[in-house]
Amino acid sequence: MQAYAKQIHRCFRCGYCKFPSDFTDFNCPSYSRFRLETYSTGGRLWLIWAWLKKEIEWSEHFAEIVFSCATCRNCVEQCPMGFSDDIVDWIVSARSDMVEKGLALPHIRDFLNNISKHGNPWGTARSKRDAWAEGIRRYKPGDEYFLYVGCVGSYEERGQRMARSFAELLDAAEVSFGILGAEEDCDGNEAYMLGEMGLFQELAKKNVQKFKELEVKKVVTLSPHAYNSMKNKYPRFGDFEVFHYTQLLSEMIQQGKIELSELKAKVTYHDPCFLGRYNGIYDIPREILKSIPGIKLTEMERTKENSFCCGGGSGNFVTDLLGGSEENPSRIRVREAHETGAEILVVACPSCMMMLDDAVKDEGLEGELSVKGIAELVKESSK
């Protein structure tokens, strides 16, 4: 029996994990979307245990419930019990059991197969990975930073915008860096979260091998998802360091490598789960925003440890298990951002960018609220 099967009954189904710490609103994205107890953390854990005990059989609906968790870690943050740190691992372990038994949902399977075959979840050709990157330098041994762009940054137009802004800022500041271009592979964070451990290990091994060959000492990632997997899940080797791009950007600003001029705008900032709750980086992106003259940062009701996830984690930015309703977490989040009176919703994650930008359109808020990456704003201000 897997370790989680011996522990999962410890959930009391008390529901603390539905909330942020001040209880303002429900904060589990899948519960907020569906409002049936089955989609809350406790409901999900009880169902998994029932499945393990054979009190319920696998069904497509059961798989939907298990895979619709965005692995946002709000529950880990809020559960008062001694096992709280393990909750997401239990859900991931159950997914892993399902994947092994061939019981993942068809679109989850497609998502994983595409990563395995094409190195990205959409199944777009590998050769197109660097179509956006004309003029961006390729990494060569001796460069200081290897810029890992990731799937959304490589293939998705809005992600590409974020990647380009950051690369251009690096260039302008004469930081020595390079990308891998079409050679780059998926980082595997979503494969891990979806429980496809074999695929994750294969990707991690391949990437680590590549970094070794290229004598990479410092990786800077565009996506917090990649930051998380590379920093926390990849096998350790050498004195290899991982940074999120906001960390580097902040350093560059502090060192005076980027000069910022006035940019008048009222903005609000959305904490990505894989940067915030997973890695405790809350202040750096805010410091960057505050350093831009003219920017007025107004916080949403739920921020930092209590931030409300856009619903994009665990591959949902493609599989969209939480979509199709006004209660789609990204739409709830966009409404919350709009309530602050901000004109710009600033993100630090390309997956959040996709989710929230779509949500702005669904909410009919184009023209009133736009979604921008931090590097895009810095770039605008550095002109």
Add this chain to the structure above:
Amino acid sequence: MIRIHKSLAEIVGEQYVSNRKEELYIYSQDPGMMEPHEPDYVVMPKTAEEVQKIVKLANEEKIPIVPVGGSLSLSGLIIPHRGGIALDLKRMDRVLEVNEKSRYVVLEAGVTTGKLKAYLERNHPSLRFSIPDAPPSATVVGNIVIHGQGRLTQQYGFNSGMVTGLEVVLPTGEVCKIGSCSVGPYWFSVAPLPYLAGLFLGWFGTTGIITKLGLSLYPRKKMRDIEMFLVEDPNLVPDVIHRVTHTEMTEDIFIGAQPYPPVFKDIIMIGICITGDSEEELEFKRRMIWDAVRTHIDSREGGFMMLTPDIKLPLLEMPTTGTTRFADVMKGGGFEYCGPIIPVEKFPEAFKRLLELSSKYGITYGMTGRVIGRSHCMMFAFGYPFNRADPDNIETTKKALHDSNVASLDIGGVPWKPEVPAQKMVMERMDKNTLELMKRIKKLLDPNGIMNPGNWEAE
């Protein structure tokens, strides 16, 4: 079945009705120990009009309906013993009105205690309600339906006594207002009219579905603090409570005892909370309380414990997570308690019975109590953690709970929010005419017996 499903979907929308195995499984049980029973449908209405349509349909078709709040009463009060509709009310989650000057709030049935706390803190920081220590996902209405108690219960009595108005969907489908809101636009009080609120409080949803609630709010002072008085002899507890409540200086008074960690074994803790708008006010209250129990301090039978901030903070937390964490004591995911309301002077006997039962069944215990009113009575919880993954342990704990219910009645108490078997014990001892009155009321309001059947059902 398909026809009913379709009708329900027409009322609330397809995505808020389910008869899928997974939902039926989860809504068949609560985190306590009662045997599960599945509903046929789970339905999540958004408005009182939707509730009304569902009730009319259920009454015509004679389908049971079980109102579901946070499902946290632990005594299986939301288990659909005869199937039918599990009506999860948590989508009805709007705080509709706060009247600052008359200090009341009007809210929908699904508003959680957590949400109301946050709402008041944000929008009306000078006001508070009597928050129970249940997890924040419990509903305010679920709490008053079971005569809950909260942080202001020592000052103002049972939370159900704080009701200022109700909107109820009767089992036959009529929407009915109770209290001043039935006469005019204000929800300030259920008096001076005949006390119809009593037809719905303590009935566990067997007489109708509350869709809106008016509830008294109270001044929120700027500061709170806690003093912890310790005694070893349970016989002293009623006197300590009597003396402290006499000061009329306290907010909440709760009592706790547990055999672990070993340093706390044989010690009974009496938590005395105070509030004030200034340090002077707090200091004055502290002095009054110390003076009140001085004789026990002088005789060395009791004393105040030094509380460092890291001990104080969790005790002052609202709701306190400590109570919930009791479920993880055995790493087994559960606890249940029999929490009778008893006369305060019966505390020593109740405590003796708890220790006897814990030793008889070889299980650990956690005793918690809360003073209700100025020592008018108290809730005394015979609490037992259990291991969900250990069937033998579950059986033993069930026996201990059964015996705790018997003990509660034997010492002159009344089980609070009793599970169905304990309800039967209560009804067996109840005055026959009282029971007959209950039956008549039930029959009159719910002629087809559709509302939460199995509960308060006399033979």
